[in-house]
Amino acid sequence: MEGMNYIKFFLALTLALFLTVIPAAPAMAAATLFMQPSSGKIAVNIEAYGSGFEASTQYELFFSDEVASVGGDIDTHVRNYEFLGRPSTNSAGAFEGFIFPVPDRLTHGSVLQTVRSGSYYLYAAARFSKEIVARASFTVIGVPAIVIDPATGTTGSEVRVTATDFAASRSVVITYDGTQVTTTTTNSAGGFSNVAFTVPASSRGNHTVKVEDTSNNSATATFSIQQSITVTPTSGAGGDAVTVSGTGFAATRSISITFDGIEVATATTSSVGSFSAVTFTVPARGAGSYDIQVNDAGNNSASVEFALAASSFSISPTSGFAGTQVTVNGSGFQASSPVTITFNNTTVAPINSDASGSFNTSFDVPSPLAGGSYKVKASDGINSTEADFSIKTNASISSETGHVGTELTISGIGFTAGGVATVTYDGAQVATAPVAADGTFQASFKVPAGSAGTYSIVATDGVNTEPFTFTMESTPPSPPVPLKPEMGIKAEKETFFDWEDVEDPSGVTYTLQIATDDDFRAGSIVLEETGLTESEYTITEENRLESVSEDEPYYWHVRAVDGAGNESEWSGAGSFYVGFTFGLGQGVKIALFVIGGLFLVVIGFWLGRKTAYF
Numbered sequence: 228m229e230g231m232n233y234i235k236f237f238l239a240l241t242l243a244l245f246l247t248v249i250p251a252a253p254a255m256a257a258a259t260l261f262m263q264p265s266s267g268k269i270a271v272n273i274e275a276y277g278s279g280f281e282a283s284t285q286y287e288l289f290f291s292d293e294v295a296s297v298g299g300d301i302d303t304h305v306r307n308y309e310f311l312g313r314p315s316t317n318s319a320g321a322f323e324g325f326i327f328p329v330p331d332r333l334t335h336g337s338v339l340q341t342v343r344s345g346s347y348y349l350y351a352a353a354r355f356s357k358e359i360v361a362r363a364s365f366t367v368i369g370v371p372a373i374v375i376d377p378a379t380g381t382t383g384s385e386v387r388v389t390a391t392d393f394a395a396s397r398s399v400v401i402t403y404d405g406t407q408v409t410t411t412t413t414n415s416a417g418g419f420s421n422v423a424f425t426v427p428a429s430s431r432g433n434h435t436v437k438v439e440d441t442s443n444n445s446a447t448a449t450f451s452i453q454q455s456i457t458v459t460p461t462s463g464a465g466g467d468a469v470t471v472s473g474t475g476f477a478a479t480r481s482i483s484i485t486f487d488g489i490e491v492a493t494a495t496t497s498s499v500g501s502f503s504a505v506t507f508t509v510p511a512r513g514a515g516s517y518d519i520q521v522n523d524a525g526n527n528s529a530s531v532e533f534a535l536a537a538s539s540f541s542i543s544p545t546s547g548f549a550g551t552q553v554t555v556n557g558s559g560f561q562a563s564s565p566v567t568i569t570f571n572n573t574t575v576a577p578i579n580s581d582a583s584g585s586f587n588t589s590f591d592v593p594s595p596l597a598g599g600s601y602k603v604k605a606s607d608g609i610n611s612t613e614a615d616f617s618i619k620t621n622a623s624i625s626s627e628t629g630h631v632g633t634e635l636t637i638s639g640i641g642f643t644a645g646g647v648a649t650v651t652y653d654g655a656q657v658a659t660a661p662v663a664a665d666g667t668f669q670a671s672f673k674v675p676a677g678s679a680g681t682y683s684i685v686a687t688d689g690v691n692t693e694p695f696t697f698t699m700e701s702t703p704p705s706p707p708v709p710l711k712p713e714m715g716i717k718a719e720k721e722t723f724f725d726w727e728d729v730e731d732p733s734g735v736t737y738t739l740q741i742a743t744d745d746d747f748r749a750g751s752i753v754l755e756e757t758g759l760t761e762s763e764y765t766i767t768e769e770n771r772l773e774s775v776s777e778d779e780p781y782y783w784h785v786r787a788v789d790g791a792g793n794e795s796e797w798s799g800a801g802s803f804y805v806g807f808t809f810g811l812g813q814g815v816k817i818a819l820f821v822i823g824g825l826f827l828v829v830i831g832f833w834l835g836r837k838t839a840y841f
Contacts, residue, residue, distance in 0.1 A: 257297075258361040261275075262349060262365055269331045273365070276325075284320075285315045286314060288325065295350065297361065309342075311349075345366070345367055371440075373446045380452070380453065382427070382501065386423065388438060393417040394417055394441070394444055396414070397417075403426065404434050405435075409423070430452065431476055431477050434451075452500075454475035456530070461531060461533055462534035464558075465512060465584060466511070467508070469508075471507070472504060475529075478498050481495050487510070511562065514536060516535070519532075519533050538611075540614060549592050549618065550591055552592075553570075553592060553603070555576065564607045572604075594644075596618050597642060597691060598666075601616050601617075603616050618641055622695075624636070625637075630674065630790070632734070634672070636669060641666050642662045643691065644666050652682060652684050658670040679699050682696070700732075704787040706797065709798050712783075712803040713801070731789040736759055738759070741772070742783075747800070775805055783801050785797070
């Protein structure tokens with residue numbers, strides 16, 4: 228046991244001595260990256276160096292604008308980058324001579340990015356783990372650049388220039404083909420935006436826009452000139468003068484101006500490809516759009532649409548009846564050419580235009596034609612235009628006022644020839660009449676009974692309609708003059724009433740009232756007869772009046788009502804009374820007669836005896 232403990236002690240002592248004689252391995256230093264130079268422009272070659280890496284190991288280098296710490300991961304902490312390559316370290320854990328050009332884009336990551344001036348980073352990462360083990364900073368020096376908008380256009384166009392990566396806060400001159408067009412100043416970042424200039428006159432093709440600052444930094448862009456023309460006016464009629472100007476054509480070349488493919492003028496461009504104020508006369512063509520085109524000897528062309536208006540055409544008057552004379556005036560037609568005038572597609576006036584394409588003529592509106600709108604057209608076979616002529620429908624009435632029975636005559640013109648005109652009064656048909664070949668008709672009727680007021684009269688042939696208003700007279704007739712019974716007399720129960728006739732053009736009827744009160748209150752009226760056609764009335768046995776005393780007589784009055792419902796004033800009230808009488812039946816009368824006879828016999832017998840005794 229003691230021997231075993233001795234052995235353990237010996238081994239421990241031996242190990243301790245061994246460790247004291249073996250030197251400790253030095254700790255590994257942190258990896259370091261640096262570049263020569265540490266700044267540069269895009270595409271410039273940069274040499275990268277590294278030390279403190281693991282010996283004889285391959286690493287990956289990445290270029291990015293994102294900041295990440297050592298210990299981070301590519302694709303986790305650095306997402307947008309450009310992969311540069313895989314240098315390998317030597318036995319001392321270093322590498323050198325790794326050359327790469329400053330990239331112009333970062334092609335890996337979620338968004339493709341363009342490299343611009345500013346701060347960027349070089350990362351070294353373990354090949355398979357993508358863990359960042361070293362980082363170095365790099366400054367990208369931007370290359371001056373400009374963008375123009377638009378890049379193509381015509382002389383006189385407005386172009387806007389935007390610049391980047393020039394010297395900061397410096398004066399800048401912008402030139403077009405070497406000629407200064409504007410100036411500006413860069414901002415603190417060495418750029419500017421949307422500085423505008425107007426494109427000067429220049430020929431067809433590419434032209435140079437240049438931006439240069441006072442530090443001799445410069446950049447150029449190409450502006451492409453396109454040819455264009457200006458036409459004044461862009462619409463008109465045949466024979467009008469038109470002026471054409473153009474820019475952007477080939478320099479000092481002949482040009483041809485055409486209208487609808489026909490050459491109408493020629494000219495020569497200037498040294499900057501322009502021409503101006505070339506005038507031609509618009510040839511005769513039908514209404515529509517036509518191309519005015521300019522072509523130069525270099526096969527450059529430009530065109531503008533010209534709207535050729537319809538020829539001028541007018542008629543006077545623009546309405547009337549069959550037979551109305553219409554005057555026609557026209558211009559802008561083909562010169563010295565036949566022109567046909569039609570009315571409702573029927574030729575009414577052929578004529579020739581004069582040397583200026585104008586004409587003047589007249590025609591009579593044909594018949595028979597119903598009222599309405601008709602086309603009057605003028606055509607020379609190329610130019611055609613039209614106007615509207617309205618054939619009037621007209622009708623007249625013999626009187627607009629009257630009474631019941633008034634005879635009215637409706638006369639019309641412009642109605643449908645061969646048709647039938649119907650006349651209605653207050654909606655009821657009262658007359659018809661045929662329409663003659665010249666569109667006329669005449670219809671008559673008597674005004675039917677109706678109350679005073681206005682009534683609608685309409686004449687129509689089913690197409691054309693003419694309305695009228697007729698006013699029924701509202702003058703009341705004169706009040707009747709009472710005749711019988713005379714004032715205050717005793718009358719029979721079957722009383723006879725009489726009054727003077729009343730005359731009225733609408734005809735009259737009478738209304739008779741008998742009352743027990745002279746104010747004819749509703750409760751006092753004992754008899755009322757209306758619609759009496761005669762100026763007299765006899766009370767029938769069925770309606771005979773009861774007997775009254777002279778002190779409490781009956782009163783009567785009468786009034787006239789004409790056929791239009793107009794009522795006269797009541798006549799003055801007359802009074803009469805009906806005496807008391809006894810009416811005996813026939814049997815009673817016979818009995819009284821017999822009794823009277825017997826009475827006479829008795830008296831005679833008595834007188835006879837008395838005579839005998841005396």
